[in-house]
Amino acid sequence: MASKTRDRILDLSLVMFNERGEPNVTTNHIADELEISPGNLYYHFRNKDDIVEHLFARYESRMDTVMVAPEDRAPTLEDIWLQLHLAFECMWDYRFILRDLVDLTSRNRKLRLHYARIIKRAQQNVTDVLLGLARAEVMRASRQEIEATATNILLVATFWMNFNQVRGAQPERAAQDLTRGIFQVMMLLAPFLRDTERLHIHTLAQAYVK
Amino acid sequence: MASKTRDRILDLSLVMFNERGEPNVTTNHIADELEISPGNLYYHFRNKDDIVEHLFARYESRMDTVMVAPEDRAPTLEDIWLQLHLAFECMWDYRFILRDLVDLTSRNRKLRLHYARIIKRAQQNVTDVLLGLARAEVMRASRQEIEATATNILLVATFWMNFNQVRGAQPERAAQDLTRGIFQVMMLLAPFLRDTERLHIHTLAQAYVK
Numbered sequence: 466m467a468s469k470t471r472d473r474i475l476d477l478s479l480v481m482f483n484e485r486g487e488p489n490v491t492t493n494h495i496a497d498e499l500e501i502s503p504g505n506l507y508y509h510f511r512n513k514d515d516i517v518e519h520l521f522a523r524y525e526s527r528m529d530t531v532m533v534a535p536e537d538r539a540p541t542l543e544d545i546w547l548q549l550h551l552a553f554e555c556m557w558d559y560r561f562i563l564r565d566l567v568d569l570t571s572r573n574r575k576l577r578l579h580y581a582r583i584i585k586r587a588q589q590n591v592t593d594v595l596l597g598l599a600r601a602e603v604m605r606a607s608r609q610e611i612e613a614t615a616t617n618i619l620l621v622a623t624f625w626m627n628f629n630q631v632r633g634a635q636p637e638r639a640a641q642d643l644t645r646g647i648f649q650v651m652m653l654l655a656p657f658l659r660d661t662e663r664l665h666i667h668t669l670a671q672a673y674v675k
Numbered sequence: 676m677a678s679k680t681r682d683r684i685l686d687l688s689l690v691m692f693n694e695r696g697e698p699n700v701t702t703n704h705i706a707d708e709l710e711i712s713p714g715n716l717y718y719h720f721r722n723k724d725d726i727v728e729h730l731f732a733r734y735e736s737r738m739d740t741v742m743v744a745p746e747d748r749a750p751t752l753e754d755i756w757l758q759l760h761l762a763f764e765c766m767w768d769y770r771f772i773l774r775d776l777v778d779l780t781s782r783n784r785k786l787r788l789h790y791a792r793i794i795k796r797a798q799q800n801v802t803d804v805l806l807g808l809a810r811a812e813v814m815r816a817s818r819q820e821i822e823a824t825a826t827n828i829l830l831v832a833t834f835w836m837n838f839n840q841v842r843g844a845q846p847e848r849a850a851q852d853l854t855r856g857i858f859q860v861m862m863l864l865a866p867f868l869r870d871t872e873r874l875h876i877h878t879l880a881q882a883y884v885k
Binding site for chain 2: 564565566567568570571577578580581584585606607609610613614616617619620621623624625627628630631632633648649652653655656657667670
């Protein structure tokens with residue numbers, strides 16, 4: 466029963482952080498919304514940062530399941546589309562983290578270490594996938610280009626939602642904009658591909674830029 | 676004399692916002708540091724947001740001088756390096772804006788419109804430069820690739836400092852990291868270039884990734 470309350474606190478906090486922004490939600494708001502006493506909430510979590518840390522850990526472990534390259538064969542472009550979809554879905558589900566990333570990671574050392582680790586692992590994963598594509602000669606790129614591209618892929622994926630917001634996108638378009646983010650990442654790869662694959666990506670991409 | 680105080684307030688606010696982060700600086704801190712009374716400060720500016728808006732306007736007009744394509748000839752790669760340097764220097768000088776961009780633009784409508792306009796103009800400028808390179812056959816890219824690349828260039832440039840921070844870069848490396856940002860943007864172009872220019876960029880880039 467206790468652990469059920471704990472999970473309910475985490476689930477509801479995630480919803481409230483995503484909807485209102487983490488800085489605008491207090492532990493009292495969360496307790497109110499759950500109709501439990503603040504004391505009951507504090508029985509499960511020391512403070513709001515404790516809740517945020519647990520949500521970070523969930524985010525990290527979900528991202529870990531996304532960041533898996535096929536072990537027994539070379540990665541294909543289809544693998545990359547799929548990974549991108551899963552990664553963007555995960556980022557969307559935990560969008561409060563990405564929205565306030567700089568603040569969250571600068572005010573809390575644990576979160577900073579968490580996030581640096583997520584980025585490092587993702588960088589390694591993306592680099593491995595791109596090296597696989599280069600070995601299979603689907604993509605033509607130097608080692609330096611692959612590393613720089615892996616960094617750009619992470620940066621575009623991480624800050625896509627923020628970029629859309631600051632350039633004045635309409636909030637009601639958020640779902641389409643997310644799809645557009647996947648397209649933007651694929652466009653980072655397109656110019657490195659063989660002509661056949663490059664054309665193939667552009668055909669597939671038509672579905673993404675409505 | 677009055678206008679001199681006004682400029683001093685703006686200059687010092689910029690320094691303090693950059694050093695401490697805009698949310699951590701109040702008008703009282705600024706008045707204290709300048710050794711003027713809060714009343715004197717309020718004679719010149721209604722509130723802190725008024726100061727921030729004036730600094731945004733300065734940032735916007737400086738960015739406008741950067742975003743100028745050569746009128747009488749096709750743009751070259753050297754033009755792009757130069758533009759990138761000027762743009763990154765400008766972003767560095769006003770780094771408090773980029774650090775808290777999402778918060779600043781979501782809490783204040785004027786700033787939101789300002790920034791959306793800056794991004795729109797930059798997108799147009801970058802697209803024009805890339806179209807010029809494509810016409811000169813220095814670069815091989817479809818219209819769709821050019822537009823997607825222009826967006827990626829803006830996104831990488833805008834969030835480069837934030838990305839570095841969240842992946843745990845050392846603050847004392849900030850200047851080198853800025854140079855690395857210019858390199859990352861050039862790497863967005865490299866794969867579209869003719870082999871000669873692509874190689875040329877890689878040679879130039881060596882200076883950027885020490």
